[in-house]
Each structure stands twice: as C-alpha cells, then as structure tokens.
Amino acid sequence: MLTLFLTRLRQQLGRFTSTAERDPHLTHTAQAPVFTADFTSTTQWVAGRSWAYPDGGPTNPGDNKLDYLVEDPSFSRTGTFRAVRRPDGKWNAGLLTTEGSDEGFMVRTGDVLEARVRLPAEVGAWPAIWTWRDGGNEIDVFEYHPDNPHLLELSNHVKGGSRYHEDPAVGPGGWVDLKVEFGTRSVAWWVNGARVFADRRGVGRRWRAYLIVNLSVCAGRYHPAPDADVSEMSYEVAYLRVHRP
Structure with missing residues (x-):
C-alpha cells in the first residue's frame, strides 16, 4: 500500500511540475492578491494629485497634456475615469495614485499585475x-x-524597452484584459491571455513604485487633440489586482 501511495504521489507531483513548466507564472496568479483595487477607498488611493506632474499637478503641459486634475470623486472613484472640457481649454481629468495614500502600496520586483479595462472611443x-x-x-x-x-x-x-502591440481585438470602446510581470531581468506583458512582449531588460532586484491610474487628454503634439464638438470622455477599469510570489 505504501508503494502504491508513493507512486501516486510522484504522479501528482509530476503533473504539477509539468503544468508549472508550461506556465511559470501560474503559481503567481494562483495566490491571493496582495492588493485589490478599491477605487472608492481614501486609504488606498489619493485623487487628483500626482508627483509625476510638476508640483503634484494639477497641470502637466510639458507632457503634451490638457489635464487639470480634480479630486471630484465622480471623475475617478467609481472606476470610470472621466475627462470633461473646461472653459479655459483644459480638461478636468480623473487620476488616482497610491503615492501619498495612508496605505502607500507599491508594486515591486516579481509582482504580477492584472487589470481589465474598457478603452475610450x-x-x-x-x-x-x-x-x-x-x-x-x-x-x-x-x-x-x-x-x-x-x-x-x-x-x-526603467531600463528601456517598448512595444507597439497591434491587435484587431483591441479597439475603441472594447474591453481588454492586461497582465504584466515586473521581472528582475525581463518585464512581460499579456493581452487577452496571450503573452505579447517580454523586453529582456527587467526592472532590477530592488525596484518598487507606486501605482497610477488615469485618463489624460492629448494636446495635439504627438496625437490629435479632441474634436471641438467633444466635451466629455471616459474609460473604465473593471478590476486591478497585484499578486506577489
């Protein structure tokens, strides 16, 4: 009986190993997330301010943005990120960041982020x-x-590396599933379940950073500014979570 038990145990372990070898990231996402976004939370997120913008905002014209960041919860805390045209030519825009929040969550090397988003049109x-x-x-x-x-x-x-990923399944108003592994030697991206890019650069061993989720508005230098008859736009984040191995 003991011999039969050990044989079956080795078979089970063999099946697990082969599955992990086929998808080495499976063990990461199988664990409970260390961070699950609750965009309504005032301890997880700060609204309408980011030190990625000069002086924390509200504007960032040097980055070709018409943004005017606002704390108004209707612009970000529902999970729908909005931008609305202002009389002065700027756009009130929604942004959330974990930087400066009470929890101060940071992603770090080895983490896997997953999100589902509905793109703007x-x-x-x-x-x-x-x-x-x-x-x-x-x-x-x-x-x-x-x-x-x-x-x-x-x-x-961080270390250079980018990809313009073109996919007929991606389009205005459509939903997209995203996954990124912040690897030491390579950052890898998945789109709708398929791995589409690994940069072979990575982030290094000690990397860590805050999260930002936002909707900006282009000023026209690299991409067209909004048409004159457009006064509002939005995109939606259905979920965002981070797993840690």
Missing part, C-alpha cells in the same frame, strides 16, 4: 495604468490612443 483620450516613484521608475502597463485604434503602447522606462 474619443480621439484625444489618453488612458493609462502606470507606475512612478522619485521622478522615474515608470512602467506603462498600457497606454492607448483611439487615433491608433488597434494599438496598445507597452513600455519599460
């Missing part, structure tokens, strides 16, 4: 999920511009 919209700390440490989980309707921008600004 209006030209000039610039949604993003990204990281930031101390003037850098930026990894773009994604950026999107509807004037390039099937293109996601995936970037590692």
Whole structure:
C-alpha cells in the first residue's frame, strides 16, 4: 500500500511540475492578491494629485497634456475615469495614485499585475495604468490612443524597452484584459491571455513604485487633440489586482 501511495504521489507531483513548466507564472496568479483595487477607498488611493506632474499637478503641459486634475470623486472613484472640457481649454481629468495614500502600496520586483479595462472611443483620450516613484521608475502597463485604434503602447522606462502591440481585438470602446510581470531581468506583458512582449531588460532586484491610474487628454503634439464638438470622455477599469510570489 505504501508503494502504491508513493507512486501516486510522484504522479501528482509530476503533473504539477509539468503544468508549472508550461506556465511559470501560474503559481503567481494562483495566490491571493496582495492588493485589490478599491477605487472608492481614501486609504488606498489619493485623487487628483500626482508627483509625476510638476508640483503634484494639477497641470502637466510639458507632457503634451490638457489635464487639470480634480479630486471630484465622480471623475475617478467609481472606476470610470472621466475627462470633461473646461472653459479655459483644459480638461478636468480623473487620476488616482497610491503615492501619498495612508496605505502607500507599491508594486515591486516579481509582482504580477492584472487589470481589465474598457478603452475610450474619443480621439484625444489618453488612458493609462502606470507606475512612478522619485521622478522615474515608470512602467506603462498600457497606454492607448483611439487615433491608433488597434494599438496598445507597452513600455519599460526603467531600463528601456517598448512595444507597439497591434491587435484587431483591441479597439475603441472594447474591453481588454492586461497582465504584466515586473521581472528582475525581463518585464512581460499579456493581452487577452496571450503573452505579447517580454523586453529582456527587467526592472532590477530592488525596484518598487507606486501605482497610477488615469485618463489624460492629448494636446495635439504627438496625437490629435479632441474634436471641438467633444466635451466629455471616459474609460473604465473593471478590476486591478497585484499578486506577489
């Protein structure tokens, strides 16, 4: 009986090992997340302010943005990130960051982030999920511009490396599933369940950074500004969570 038990145990372990070898990231996401976004939480997130903007905001014209960051919860805390045209030519815009929050959550090397987003349809919209700390440490989980309707921008600004991922399944108003592993030697991106890019640069062993989720508005230098008849735009984040091995 003991021999039979050990044989069956080895078979079970063999099946587990082969599964892990096929998808080495499976063990990461199988664990309970260390962070699950609650955009209504005032301890997880700070609204309408980010030190990725000069002096913490509210504007950032040097980055080709028409944003005027606002704390108004209707612009970000529902999980729908909005931007509304102002009379002065700026746009009231929603942004949330973990930087400066009571919990101060930071992603770090080895973490896996998952998110599901509904892309905006209006030209000039610039949604993003990204990281930031101390003037850098930026990894773009994604950026999107509807004037390039099937293109996601995936970037590692820590050690260099980026990919313009074109996919007919990506489009204005559509839902996209995103996953990023912040690896020591390679940052890897998945889109709708398929691995689409590994930069072979990574973030290093001691990297850590805050999360930012926002909707910016393009000023026209690199991507078209909104049409004159557009007064409001939005994108939605259904969930965002971080797993830690």
